Amino acid sequence: MNTATRLGLYAAGLALAFGAAFTVAGAAIPKTVVAERMATAAQAHGGHDSMGDMGDAAVPHGVTLAAGGYQLGPVRAPAEIGSAGTLSFTIDDAAGHPLRDYAMSHDQELHLIVVRTDGSEFRHVHPERTPDGTWTIPWIWRAAGSYRVFADFVPGGSADSVTLTRTVDVAGPVTLGPVPTEVRTARVDGFDVTIAGDLRGGASSELTVSVAKNGAPVATLQPYLGAFGHLVVLRDGDLAYLHVHPKGADPQPGQVSGPTVTFAAETPSSGRYLLYFDFKVDGAVHTAAFVLSQDH
Ligand SMILES: [Cu+2]
Structure with a gap:
């Protein structure tokens, strides 16, 4: 499997959208930029990890509500934090x-990624589809703010994945802290997860994630969604979306692996990237979040 994936070329002017973000509460992503991206782009962006790259795309993957002839319909969800409801949408x-x-x-x-625009509150879930084509999943917002919803899917009869996105606002008091430049260790559900490697512009970067618990390496990573781990990479600012799968052979049924999982990710630009590693141990899925910055 070719796991090297690129986000696609920078759209001119997009550089203005980030760099200065994240220090101002509630202004992590200038909404005007997202709106412009959504309004202007309606072209296909192939380039899921196994589909080769997407270097020809004028707009990064996963920043538009329409692509490849498909459009993400309005996202319905509870309007405020704490109220139990349903998140639903159609493609x-x-x-x-x-x-x-x-x-x-x-x-x-369909894979649904939901993340607050400051990179927090990440969720990777799998809604259910009703016969009429509506995707639904029970939903409670835990924190207020502006969220990006990504739907990642492959239309029937197509070989190319499509990623569509919308912004959803959730009412309530918002507390946004500054996003650090680099986070290489994460503690999640009692696991200590670290990431090694550096992002390099225009080249494939090898990133190795290691999982430990109570100081001991965890060698019992289970296959989750056909791989020993999944890495979602979002570019700080426009939240351009990259989904990477591990290097090496796909898992066989019953096989376990660890403590390391290695990915090859290709990021096109300098800047800060938010990385989310999904892994499964003892039947439970966990997500470790990292931040890496690329100087050039
Ligand atoms: Cu998924």
Whole structure:
């Protein structure tokens, strides 16, 4: 599997969108930039990890609500924190009809990533599809703020993944701290997870994640969605989206691995990247979050 994936070329002017973000509460992503991206781009962006790269794209992957002839319909969700409800949406085809024909990709028809625009509150979940094509999942917001919702799927009969995104605002008091330049260690659910390697512009970067618990390496990583780990990489600012799978052979049923998982990620630009590593141990899925910065 070719795990090297690029986010795609920078759109001119996009550079203005980040760098200065994240120090101002509530202003992590200038909404005007997201709106412009959403309004202007409606072109296909192939380039999921195994689909080769997408260096020709004028707009990065995962910053538009329409791509490849599909559009993410309005996202319905609870309007404020703490109230239990449902998050739902449709993927609409060019005729405006909900898409009901999906190819399986990493054991699922659709992967839903939800993250607050400061990179916190990350969730990677798999909603259920009703016969009419509506995707639904029970939902409670834990924190107020502005969120990005990413739907990552492969339309039936297609070989290319599509990533569509929208912004959802959640009412309530917002506390946003500054995002650090670098976070290489994370403690999640009793696991200590570290990431080694550096991002390099325009080249494939090898990133190795190691999992330990109580000081001992964890060598019992289980296959999760067809891999020993998944890495979602979001570019700080526009939250351009990259989903990377490990190097090496896919897991066999019953096989376990660890304590390290190695990825090859190709990021196109300098800047700060938010990384989320999903892994599974003893039947439970955990997510470790990191921050890496690329100087050039
Ligand atoms: Cu998924």
